[in-house]
Amino acid sequence: MSPPIRVAIIGLGRATGGFVPGAWGSQAHLPFLSASPDFEVTAICNSTAASAQESIDYWKLPPTVKAYGSSSDLAQDPNVDIAVVSVNVGKHYILTKPLLEAGKDVFVEWPLGATLAESKALAALANDKGVKTVVGAQSRASPYVKAIRDIVASGEIGDVVSTTASDPFAGLPIGVWIDGADYYLDRNSGGNSLTISFGHFLDAFLHVLGPFAEGQGALSSILNTKFPNLAIVDGNTFAPTGRTVTRTSADHILVQGRLASGALVNLNWHTVPQPFTAEGTSWTITGTKGTIELKGQPVGWQMLTHDQVVVRVKIEGKEAREVELDSKVEVGSGGPGQNTAKTWEAWRKGEESNFPDFVKAVETHEVLERIKKVAGW
Numbered sequence: 001m002s003p004p005i006r007v008a009i010i011g012l013g014r015a016t017g018g019f020v021p022g023a024w025g026s027q028a029h030l031p032f033l034s035a036s037p038d039f040e041v042t043a044i045c046n047s048t049a050a051s052a053q054e055s056i057d058y059w060k061l062p063p064t065v066k067a068y069g070s071s072s073d074l075a076q077d078p079n080v081d082i083a084v085v086s087v088n089v090g091k092h093y094i095l096t097k098p099l100l101e102a103g104k105d106v107f108v109e110w111p112l113g114a115t116l117a118e119s120k121a122l123a124a125l126a127n128d129k130g131v132k133t134v135v136g137a138q139s140r141a142s143p144y145v146k147a148i149r150d151i152v153a154s155g156e157i158g159d160v161v162s163t164t165a166s167d168p169f170a171g172l173p174i175g176v177w178i179d180g181a182d183y184y185l186d187r188n189s190g191g192n193s194l195t196i197s198f199g200h201f202l203d204a205f206l207h208v209l210g211p212f213a214e215g216q217g218a219l220s221s222i223l224n225t226k227f228p229n230l231a232i233v234d235g236n237t238f239a240p241t242g243r244t245v246t247r248t249s250a251d252h253i254l255v256q257g258r259l260a261s262g263a264l265v266n267l268n269w270h271t272v273p274q275p276f277t278a279e280g281t282s283w284t285i286t287g288t289k290g291t292i293e294l295k296g297q298p299v300g301w302q303m304l305t306h307d308q309v310v311v312r313v314k315i316e317g318k319e320a321r322e323v324e325l326d327s328k329v330e331v332g333s334g335g336p337g338q339n340t341a342k343t344w345e346a347w348r349k350g351e352e353s354n355f356p357d358f359v360k361a362v363e364t365h366e367v368l369e370r371i372k373k374v375a376g377w
Contacts, residue, residue, distance in 0.1 A: 005348065007033050008043035008080045010071060010095055011087035012055045020235040021180040024109065025086035028337035030059060035332025036341075038348055041065060045074045045083070071095040075102035082107060082132075088183060089191035093118040100125045107347070109136040110302075111199060112361040114190025119365045123358035134347045135361040137203040139302040141342035141354045143326040144309040148285070148292055149208045151313060151323070157287030162264040163209060165283040168272040169197060169251060170298030174227060177245065178235040185230065185247040187223075187377060192249035194223065195368055198269050200302040201281065203356060203364040205267075209285070211260050212367060219257035223250040223375040227271055255371055280304075290315035303336040305329075 012030060015023035033039045041061060045068040046052040052067035068074040074083060075098045082105035085095050089111050099106050100122065112135050113119035126133045139145050152160060172178070183189040184196065212219050225247055232243040253269040272279075280296035281304070290313060297308040311323040333341035346354035356364070 002038075004036075004038055004040040006040050006042040006079055006081045008045060008068075008074055008077070008083040009033070009041060010045040010074070010083055010085045012044050012046065012052070012059070014055055014058045021178065022087075025084070026059070027335070028333075028340040029084055029086060031337060032330055032333040032341035032344060034061075036330070036344075039344070042079045043068060043074055043077055043083075045069070045071055070098075072098040075099045075104060081105060085109060086136075089114050089195075090183065090189065093122060096122055097125065100129050100131060103129055103131060105132040107134045107136065107344075108358075110138075110203070110361070111190060111195045112358060112365065116362075116365045116369045118190075119358070119362050123362045126358050132347070133358040134343065135356045135358060136340060136343065137200055137302065137356050137361065137364070138339035138343040139200060139204045139304075140207050140356060141346045142204075142302075142304065142339045143306045144294060144296075144304065144311055145204045145208065146354065147311055147323050147325055148283075148294065151292055152208055152285065152287075156290065156313065156315065157285065157292060158289030160209060160259075160261060160263040160285055160287050162266075163205075163283070163285045164266045164268075165201065165205070165281065166268040166270070167197070167201065167281045167301065168270060168275060168279055168298070169193065170278075170280055171300065174271065174273045175230060176233045176238070177230045177247075179232050179241050179243070180235065182232075182245055185245055185249050187248040187250070189249075193269075194250055194253060194372070197300065198253050198267075199364065199368055200300070201267075201269075202367060203361075204301070206364060206367065207356075207360075209259055209261070209263065211363070212265070212370070213258045213260045213262075217258075219255065219370060219374055221256075221371045221375040222252070222254040223372070223377055224252045225250055227251050227273075253371075280308075290318075300336075302339060305335075305338050 012025040013022035043066045044052040049067045049069035084107040228247045232241045251271040255267040257265045278298050280298040283294040285292040293312045295310045296304050306325040306327045314320040330341035343355045
C-alpha cells in the first residue's frame with residue numbers, strides 16, 4: 001500500500017457552517033482529507049502562523065501538523081506533496097506561484113485566477129515545472145455530470161442539435177448578501193456571479209458538449225444588474241448589519257450561440273424575487289434521436305449531490321427513463337463537500353476526464369472572457 005499523499009491546506013478557517021466566507025476549507029476539504037487513508041494533512045497555512053496554529057488547535061489536528069504564515073515558507077516543507085489553495089480568488093496567484101516554483105503539486109479552488117492573464121501565467125508555470133495540478137470546478141467529478149457526459153458520448157440521443165439551461169441564482173433571499181463577501185458583488189473582482197455561480201456550470205457545460213464555435217456571431221451575451229442595492233447580513237444568523245452595498249456584478253446572465261459541433265445554445269441565469277417553486281438548475285440537451293433533461297434542487301450547481309438531482313432520458317419511440325446516478329459518498333465527506341472529495345479521488349487515481357487541470361481551467365476562463373467582451377464588460 002502506498003503511503004498517504006501529504007496535503008497542506010491554505011485557508012483553513014474556524015467556521016463550521018452557514019454562509020460564512022472562508023469556511024470552504026473546513027467544510028469541503030478538511031473532513032475528507034482527515035478521514036481518507038490515502039491522504040494526510042501535514043500543514044496549515046493562513047495569513048499568519050499564529051492563525052494557522054489556532055486552526056490546528058481548533059480542529060484538533062495532530063501535533064505534527066505544521067503552521068505557516070506564508071505560502072513561500074510552506075513551499076519549502078519537504079513533508080508536503082500537494083497544497084490546496086482555498087481562499088478568495090484575489091489571492092490565488094500570489095499564493096500559488098511560490099508553490100509551483102518549488103515544484104509542488106497544487107489544487108486551486110475555482111476560479112483559477114482573478115484574471116485570464118493570471119490563470120494563463122499559472123498554467124504556463126505549472127507546465128514548465130512539470131507538476132500535477134487540479135482546479136476545484138468539482139462538478140466534473142459529480143455523478144450527474146459524469147452520467148450526462150457518458151450518455152452524450154455514447155450516441156444514445158444521436159447528434160446534439162441544441163441545448164438550453166437556466167438557473168435562478170438560488171441560495172439567498174433577494175436584496176441581501178453575506179458580510180465579508182463583497183467581492184462577489186464586484187464585476188471586477190474575478191470572483192463574482194459570472195465567474196463563480198455561472199462559471200462552475202460553464203466548466204461542466206464545455207466538458208460535456210465541447211467548445212463554442214469561433215467567428216463573428218457564434219456567441220452573443222448580455223450581462224445585466226436588475227437588483228443593485230443589497231443589505232448586508234450576518235452569514236450565520238442572517239441578522240442585518242446595517243450596511244448596504246451597491247452591486248456591480250451581473251444578476252442576469254444571458255448567453256446564446258453555436259458550438260463547434262453545430263449545436264445551438266441558450267443559457268439563462270436570472271434572479272427571481274418570487275419563484276413559484278423551489279427551482280434550481282435546469283438543463284436540457286436535445287439530440288437527433290432523443291433528449292436528456294436534468295433538474296436540480298436550489299443548491300449551487302457544483303455542490304449538488306446525487307439525491308438532489310434528477311436526470312431523465314427520452315428516446316424516440318420509448319418511454320422516458322430516469323438515469324440511476326452513482327450514490328457513493330466518499331469517506332468523511334458530506335453536504336457541499338461531496339463533489340470536492342470526488343475531485344480529490346479522481347486526481348489521486350489519475351482520472352483526468354473527471355477533473356480540470358490548469359490548462360482545462362484556462363479554456364473555461366477564455367470563454368468567460370469572451371462572454372464579457374461580447375457583452376461590453
